[in-house]
Amino acid sequence: MPSALSISDLSLTIGGATILDGISFEVAEKEILGIIGPNGAGKTSFFNLLSGLRTPTRGSIHMDSVDITHFPAYKRAKAGLARTFQTSSVFVNLSLLENVRIAAQAAAGHSMNVTKDAYSFKAAIDASMDCLEQVGLTSRAHQIAGSLSHGDKRRLEIAIVLASKSKIVLLDEPMAGMNVENIPELVEIIRSLSRTFGKTVLIVEHHMDVVLDLADRIAVLNYGELIICDTPDKVIANPTVQSAYLGAAL
Ligand SMILES: Nc1ncnc2c1ncn2[C@@H]1O[C@H](COP(=O)(O)OP(=O)(O)OP(=O)(O)O)[C@@H](O)[C@H]1O
Numbered sequence: 197m198p199s200a201l202s203i204s205d206l207s208l209t210i211g212g213a214t215i216l217d218g219i220s221f222e223v224a225e226k227e228i229l230g231i232i233g234p235n236g237a238g239k240t241s242f243f244n245l246l247s248g249l250r251t252p253t254r255g256s257i258h259m260d261s262v263d264i265t266h267f268p269a270y271k272r273a274k275a276g277l278a279r280t281f282q283t284s285s286v287f288v289n290l291s292l293l294e295n296v297r298i299a300a301q302a303a304a305g306h307s308m309n310v311t312k313d314a315y316s317f318k319a320a321i322d323a324s325m326d327c328l329e330q331v332g333l334t335s336r337a338h339q340i341a342g343s344l345s346h347g348d349k350r351r352l353e354i355a356i357v358l359a360s361k362s363k364i365v366l367l368d369e370p371m372a373g374m375n376v377e378n379i380p381e382l383v384e385i386i387r388s389l390s391r392t393f394g395k396t397v398l399i400v401e402h403h404m405d406v407v408l409d410l411a412d413r414i415a416v417l418n419y420g421e422l423i424i425c426d427t428p429d430k431v432i433a434n435p436t437v438q439s440a441y442l443g444a445a446l
């Protein structure tokens with residue numbers, strides 16, 4: 197399976213503090229890669245490097261063999277890399293449909309000036325409604341996003357990712373703030389990003405049962421270092437992982 201993402205010696209130092217140190221691994225196309233690690237391990241910082249919010253001190257990132265290490269964030273998004281944030285980041289004053297349509301218009305190569313192109317406007321609305329249907333939010337398409345529960349905002353973010361037609365999706369704690377009973381549904385939506393829509397998914401998640409259920413492989417970060425990147429069973433059996441979690445049940 198060809199590599200979607202190739203990370204080599206990726207390192208980040210901020211104000212003399214080492215946040216990430218020499219991270220290297222490959223992510224296969226359509227793979228679901230879980231990223232776990234204790235609080236402060238460097239998971240979000242790692243996503244910041246991948247999405248271009250920060251520049252690494254050392255190392256490189258290749259996407260489909262293209263060196264994107266120094267691409268600005270917008271260029272990475274254009275190359276097909278989408279990200280959701282640990283804190284939900286939808287436009288709260290726009291409707292769900294409008295939130296998704298902005299991504300659909302951009303993916304179709306049209307500007308956000310929808311009045312210029314009536315056909316693309318309809319096509320973008322149709323595509324956006326499809327995406328909302330995938331995440332079960334069709335009936336709320338015309339509500340403003342600010343009226344959604346935290347969990348439903350995360351589902352909206354997934355719809356936006358779908359509309360963006362991105363090849364690689366970075367999800368930072370998508371289950372955060374969700375009611376426990378809604379988690380299985382979101383798990384299946386995330387699984388479908390890979391299995392149905394063919395996307396490569398990197399997911400940071402504290403719910404260990406979710407990661408073990410979803411991930412093809414799991415990368416474990418601890419104090420900015422990669423302990424292991426392997427299949428869930430090998431990760432659970434790894435003594436260094438077990439001690440990083442101080443004996444917490446994995
Ligand atoms: N802008 C910054 N300046 C200095 N230190 C930072 C900065 N951003 C993050 N850090 C530090 O880098 C380390 C990694 O933080 P990061 O947010 O990446 O961890 P995380 O694994 O995502 O944690 P969590 O599970 O709590 O979300 C922490 O020690 C944090 O304090």
Ligand SMILES: [Mg+2]
Pocket residue numbers: 239240241282
């Ligand atoms: Mg984080």
